[in-house]
Structures are given as C-alpha cells and as structure tokens.
Amino acid sequence: MLVATGVRYRRLDVPGMDRLEGSSVYYAATEFEARLCRQDPVTVVGGGNSAGQAACFLSRQSPVVNLVIRHDDLRRDVSRYLADRVEQSPRITVWRNTEVCELIGDGALDEVVLHDLPTDARQRVATTSLFVLIGAAPHTRWLEGEIPLDAKGFILTGRAADGPDGPDGMFETRRRGVFAVGDVRSGSVKRVASAVGEGSVAIRHVHEFLAAEGRR
Ligand SMILES: Cc1cc2nc3c(=O)[nH]c(=O)nc-3n(C[C@H](O)[C@H](O)[C@H](O)COP(=O)(O)OP(=O)(O)OC[C@H]3O[C@@H](n4cnc5c(N)ncnc54)[C@H](O)[C@@H]3O)c2cc1C
Incomplete structure (x- = not known):
C-alpha cells in the first residue's frame, strides 16, 4: 500500500480571503514565491519555525517584511537562533499579540488589516503578498493506531520509523x-516536485516488495 493522502493547510478565515487567495496568498515561501514578490512589502502569518524561516528568507529580497504572531513571545515556538535572526533584521517587523483580520484589494492584495488584540485597535498595512504558515493537518486519522505517526500526525518512514536509512528504505513505514x-x-518537503519524485521512487520499492513476496 502506498499512502499519498496529503494534508489540509490551515487557512485564515477572514474577509477578503476568498477573493484574493488565488492571486496574493501563499502557503510556502520558496525562490518561486520570492521572485513573484519582487521588492514589495510582504506579510507572514504564523508563530512557528516555518513562519520565522519564511520571514528571514523573504527579507533577503523584500525591504519590508511583517511577521504577525498572536502571542507576545517569539521564542515560544521559534528556535532561538532563528528568533535572534528575525529580531536582528532591520527589514522584519514583528507584530506581537496581533491577528490579520481582513485582506484589502480588488484583483490583488493592497493591504492587510492588523488587529492588535490587547487594545482592539485596527491598522491598515501595505502588503502585496500574504504568506499563511499556520500549520497543516495530515489526512491520517484513518491510520491512527495502525502505523506509527509523529506528534503532529504525519507518517513516520525510514529511519524515523526505525527502518533503514537511505533511498532504499526511506519511504517504507x-x-x-x-x-x-x-x-x-513526516519530514517531507511540501512541494509538488518532491511529492512526485518521492512517488516515483517509492513505487519501485512497491514492485520490489511484491516481487519478494512472490506476488508479481
Ligand atoms: C494553496 C496551495 C498552493 C500551493 N502552491 C504550490 C506551488 O506553487 N508549488 C509547489 O510545488 N507546491 C505548492 N503547494 C504544495 C503542493 O500542493 C503539495 O506539496 C503537493 O500537492 C503534495 O502532493 P501530495 O500528492 O503529497 O498531496 P495532495 O496533492 O494533497 O494529494 C492528496 C490527495 O489524496 C486525497 N485523499 C486524502 N485523504 C484520502 C483518503 N483517505 N483516501 C483517498 N484519498 C484521499 C486528497 O483528496 C488529494 O486528492 C501548494 C499548496 C497549497 C495548499
């Protein structure tokens, strides 16, 4: 059996999202997205390492990066070295105790509305791209108790599942x-190309397994 059921990315349920998700909202920050953003102001939502890494990465190109977190302690869920880099960057502004509460723009994003939770104040901030990095839920509930999953429910394979390391065993549970x-x-790069690549390698192991079992 080859499991490739993917994940459900957590969305921001705010006004303007349905209208602008296709043009200005991203769920990953790679060279591709960075190139699309050019040197425009961008906003990253999320308080974990993915969001911290995205903010640092995007700040290489964009002079204005807003990092929006709902609590006041950047170090709570971001590794210390990364939090240091974020705080030392003159290009990154960390908005603590803040939520994005609305997206503004017609065909493309122009501004986000930031909601300061302690004071209830709202502020419009210029932004052309919004990066939503607030986690993903894997489609594995049907596998609970059947095969080992990591703490977030992703499937453990290869060495992480006490199996062999290297390409021969890395996709077997x-x-x-x-x-x-x-x-x-668990641990996969969340991109189309890597998912396709993993599938093409793993299917060879499926055939090898079937051959070894005398079923093919
Ligand atoms: C909005 C958005 C934009 C993205 N943009 C890019 C991009 O520009 N470039 C890029 O490289 N990556 C992008 N990604 C990431 C990319 O989509 C994923 O990395 C890739 O699709 C992963 O492929 P997958 O086959 O593992 O899972 P998926 O593509 O998610 O496929 C999983 C499939 O399994 C089905 N499924 C789930 N549960 C079950 C079940 N129990 N039984 C049967 N079927 C089931 C699902 O319905 C789905 O069809 C984006 C993701 C999102 C959410």
Whole structure:
C-alpha cells in the first residue's frame, strides 16, 4: 500500500480571503514565491519555525517584511537562533499579540488589516503578498493506531520509523509493505516536485516488495 493522502493547510478565515487567495496568498515561501514578490512589502502569518524561516528568507529580497504572531513571545515556538535572526533584521517587523483580520484589494492584495488584540485597535498595512504558515493537518486519522505517526500526525518512514536509512528504505513505514510519500510523510518537503519524485521512487520499492513476496 502506498499512502499519498496529503494534508489540509490551515487557512485564515477572514474577509477578503476568498477573493484574493488565488492571486496574493501563499502557503510556502520558496525562490518561486520570492521572485513573484519582487521588492514589495510582504506579510507572514504564523508563530512557528516555518513562519520565522519564511520571514528571514523573504527579507533577503523584500525591504519590508511583517511577521504577525498572536502571542507576545517569539521564542515560544521559534528556535532561538532563528528568533535572534528575525529580531536582528532591520527589514522584519514583528507584530506581537496581533491577528490579520481582513485582506484589502480588488484583483490583488493592497493591504492587510492588523488587529492588535490587547487594545482592539485596527491598522491598515501595505502588503502585496500574504504568506499563511499556520500549520497543516495530515489526512491520517484513518491510520491512527495502525502505523506509527509523529506528534503532529504525519507518517513516520525510514529511519524515523526505525527502518533503514537511505533511498532504499526511506519511504517504507514500520509496517512491511506500507509506504508513504508526499506531504503526508513526516519530514517531507511540501512541494509538488518532491511529492512526485518521492512517488516515483517509492513505487519501485512497491514492485520490489511484491516481487519478494512472490506476488508479481
Ligand atoms: C494553496 C496551495 C498552493 C500551493 N502552491 C504550490 C506551488 O506553487 N508549488 C509547489 O510545488 N507546491 C505548492 N503547494 C504544495 C503542493 O500542493 C503539495 O506539496 C503537493 O500537492 C503534495 O502532493 P501530495 O500528492 O503529497 O498531496 P495532495 O496533492 O494533497 O494529494 C492528496 C490527495 O489524496 C486525497 N485523499 C486524502 N485523504 C484520502 C483518503 N483517505 N483516501 C483517498 N484519498 C484521499 C486528497 O483528496 C488529494 O486528492 C501548494 C499548496 C497549497 C495548499
């Protein structure tokens, strides 16, 4: 069995999202997205390492990066070295105790409305791209108790599942004959190209497994 059930990315349920999600909202920050943003102001939502890394990465190109977190302690969920880099960057502004409460723009994003939770004040901030990095829920509830999952519910494979390291074993779960690839796999790169690549390698192992079992 090859599991490739993916994840459900958490969305921001705010006015303007339905209208602008296709043009100005991203769920990953790679070279591709960075190129689209050019040197425009961007906003990153999220208080974890993904958001911290995205803010640092985007700040190489964009002179104005807003990092929006709902609490006041950047170090709560961001590694210390990364939090230091964020705070030392003159290009990154950390908005603490803040939520994005509305997206403004017609065909493309022009501004986000930031809601300061302690004071209830709202402020419009110029932004052309919004990066939503607030976690993803893997489609694995049906596998709970069947194969080992990590703390967030992603499927453990290879060495993480006490299996062999290297390409030969890296997609097999602890249960023989059950493989996992793509976003649902713990530690995978959440991109189309890597999901396709993992699938094409893992399917060879599926054939090898079937041959070894004398089923093919
Ligand atoms: C808005 C958005 C934009 C993105 N943009 C990019 C981009 O520009 N470039 C890029 O490289 N990546 C992008 N990504 C990430 C990319 O989509 C994923 O990395 C990639 O699709 C992962 O492929 P996958 O096959 O692992 O999972 P998916 O593509 O999510 O496919 C999983 C499939 O399994 C199905 N499924 C779930 N549960 C079950 C079940 N129990 N039984 C049967 N079927 C089930 C789902 O319905 C789905 O069809 C984006 C993601 C999002 C959310």
